[in-house]
Amino acid sequence: MSFFAELSRRNVIRVAGLYVVAAWLVVQVADTMLPVFEAPGWVMKVLVGLLALGSVPAVVFSWAFELTPEGIKRERDVDRSESTVDLTARKLDVAVIVLLVLVAGLVFWRPGGEPDLVARSPAPAADSATQDAPGEGAEITDKSIAVLPFADFSQGGDQGWFADGLTEEILNALARTPDLLVSARTSSFKYKGSDLAIPQIAAELGVAHVLEGSVRSGAGRIRVTAQLIRAADGFHLWSQTYDRDAADMIGIQEDLARQIATAMQTSMDPKALADMAEVGTHSVEAYQAYLRGVAESLPTTQEDFRRAYEHFESARTLDLGFAAAHARAADYWLNEMDPTLTTSSQRDLSGSEMLARFQERIDLAIRHASRDVDRLTSRSLKAQAEQRFNEVIALRRELLAARPSDRISLNVILDMLTRTSEVDAMREPLDQVYARASERAEWANLYLNYGHRGPDVALAAERALPLAERWRDDEFVLYQAHRGLLWYGRIDAARKVLERWQQVTLRGQWSLIPPARQASAEGRCEEVERLLGELSPKQISERWHLLMLLQRSREATELLMPYEESGNVQALSGFLSYRQFDPTPFPSLMRVLEREGVQRPAAVGVPFACPAQGGGI
Incomplete structure (x- = not known):
């Protein structure tokens, strides 16, 4: 057999x-x-x-x-x-x-294998008809898409399995998008290798958009190209090329699928496209990285600011012409050069190294700016880094004329006015800020930060308590309210604000300053000494503040002298915002003040400082 x-x-x-x-x-x-x-x-x-x-x-x-x-x-x-x-x-x-x-x-x-369109998220019964392919003459929803099988353009033609797997991963990623109709896999795969025009394929599948792409491999690398096409006119809404190491093929599939799906959601949203054009980029990925950076920078903590910078760096790398991303990344280095800011992390870089990084990014921002307001913003940042105070104020006032509610510009103007000692000129911007202080915590924080340095310290102290109560869970508002109250001698009221601040603070950088101020105001100078001992040598600005509370001004000046010796005028310039700072021991800073025509009054002693114990003012 x-x-x-x-x-x-x-x-x-x-x-x-x-x-x-x-x-x-x-x-x-x-x-x-x-x-x-x-x-x-x-x-x-x-x-x-x-x-x-x-x-x-x-x-x-x-x-x-x-x-x-x-x-x-x-x-x-x-x-x-x-x-x-x-x-x-x-x-x-x-x-x-x-x-x-x-x-x-x-x-x-299921003719053809399965219905042409599958609604991948639960839909109300009244809309259940949208789950099937539209009949002839039926209206095609704008939020519908077919993902065609990616082509294998590898030299050996041996990456078809990867191309098909990537297509399926993208389909699965899109299937989780609410209100998006996705052409079913069987229907889309019928067009694998088809020579039909995209509009005809889209018409047969009843979708408004088509995603197509290709895969190439070689020398241990995988290159995936994807483009989203609007079927009505064949216009390419978005395209992107991804180069990856081929070591983790499955991980690449999942990662690319998520990125492509997210990018397509943005590309199919007319408002998102308009916002992208407004901010100055045509790269969906760069725009998304930029938005993540903006979101991270809002809390203004040191770690948030660093993460935001990484997103801005990613955005400007993805789109070299993205002026706003360059400007945001430059602003990070401007902050890093100023040790008086809570967002400054005191990196182990010299002032000249940080300045070089700032200049590289700000020059790109100015060069690629497509709008006058963006160019003005970047020019202002550059003038700020170069200690051209009067030019900064003029540029920011020009920006305010175009954007009256620009909080950042108001912040910069108030900062520059403290450096130029133009106290009376602070009245108008302070009033503008206070008008919004009960609406947003950021505005309250800004008002309280500069109110006690302005022309009416008593008024600022009077407003501090209501704002502290209005924003009683915001540690930044409470921090500033506490300081403002102490500057006007409201020690008992300040103690209550401090107690609330201690309940909500995250105990990060600068967390020793409020209790040290309260201890100094209450005559507990040994407590200030103890807190000073807890600060690390890198915490220059915090150490300076506590030395000034102890009236050890000579030590405080010596602490800042390395900035003078290294030519880091930007770091010294930040201390001009404090009325108790004396710039006369720093020749580089005095030359800046002379050039800017600043008539700075004599330093004012901290009203709640400890009694001098030698080495004082």
């Missing part, structure tokens, strides 16, 4: 056919149900792999064993005269026929 005849006699061929048909049915059911449960793409891959592996033991089992009335026996132990293989064959034939009928029914129920 031939080998083929023996395979037929033992029903191996029938079992293999039954297994193939049953496995196909399982895959089709899984392909329909898995998206309902938002299963990741790897689940289908694992299922197909297990079914493929399962075919081997099924065939081996049918060859080696036989089903008899007494149960399963090894084939060699069954008497040929008592064999039931013919009866088993008839049962298998019936089973195959039944499964084929189910297959035919499934194909008839």
Whole structure:
């Protein structure tokens, strides 16, 4: 007997056919149900792999064993005269026929494999019709997309599996997007390798957008190119090329799928596109990195500011012409050069190194700015780094004319006016800020920061308590309110604000300053000495403040002298904001004041300082 005849006699061929048909049915059911449960793409891959592996033991089992009335026996132990293989064959034939009928029914129920459009998120009953492909003349929703199979352009043509897997991952990522209609996998894959024009494919699938792409590999790298096309006019809304190391192919699929899906959501949103154009970039990824940076920078803590900078760096790298990203990254280095700011982390870099990084970024921001307001902002930052106080004030006032509610410009103006000692000129911007102080904590923080340095310290102190109560859970507002109250001698009121501040503060940088001020105001100078001992040598500004509370001004001056010796005028300039700072020991700073025409009055002693113990003013 031939080998083929023996395979037929033992029903191996029938079992293999039954297994193939049953496995196909399982895959089709899984392909329909898995998206309902938002299963990741790897689940289908694992299922197909297990079914493929399962075919081997099924065939081996049918060859080696036989089903008899007494149960399963090894084939060699069954008497040929008592064999039931013919009866088993008839049962298998019936089973195959039944499964084929189910297959035919499934194909008839789902022409082309499955409905053209699948709503990947729960929809109200009234909108359930949008789950199927639009009929002729039906309106196509703008939030609909088909993801065509990515083409394999690799030299060896051996990355088809990766291209198909990436397409599936993108489909799964988009399937989780609310209100987005995604063309089903089977429908999209019918166009694999098709020469049809994109508008025709989109019309047949009933979608407004099509994503297509390609995969290339070589020298251990994978390059994926993707482009989103608007079907109505063939316009490319977005395109991007990704270069990755090929070491982790599956991880690359998942990562790229998330990035592409996120980018497409932005690309299909007209408002987001308009915002991108407004801010000055056509790169969706750069815009998203920029927005993450803006969000991180809002709390103004040291760590947030550093994370924000990393996002801005990413944005400006993705789009070299992105002026706003260059400006934001430059602003980070401007802050780093000023040790008096809470956002300054005192990096182990010289002033000249930080200045060089600032200048590189700010020059790019000025060069690529497409709007006058952006160019004015960057020019102001550059003037600020160069200690051109009067020019900064003029530029920021010009910006305020275009943007009357620009809090940052008001902040810069108030800062510059303290440096130029133009106290009376602070009245108008302080009034503008106070008008918004009850609406937003940032405005209250800004008012309290400069109110006690302005023309009416008593008024600022009077407003401090209501603002501290209004924003009683904001540590920055409470910090500034506490200082303002002490400057006007409201020691008891300041103590209550300090107690609240201690309940909400995150105990970060500068957290020793408020208790040191309160201790000094209450005459507990030994406590100030103890707190001074807890500060690290790198905490220059905080140490300076505590030395001034102890009236050890000579030590305070010596503490800042390294800035003078290294030529870091920007660092010294920040201390001009404090009325108790004496610039006369610093020739580089005095030359700046002379150039700017600043008539700075004599330093004012801190009214709540400890009694002088030698080495004082």
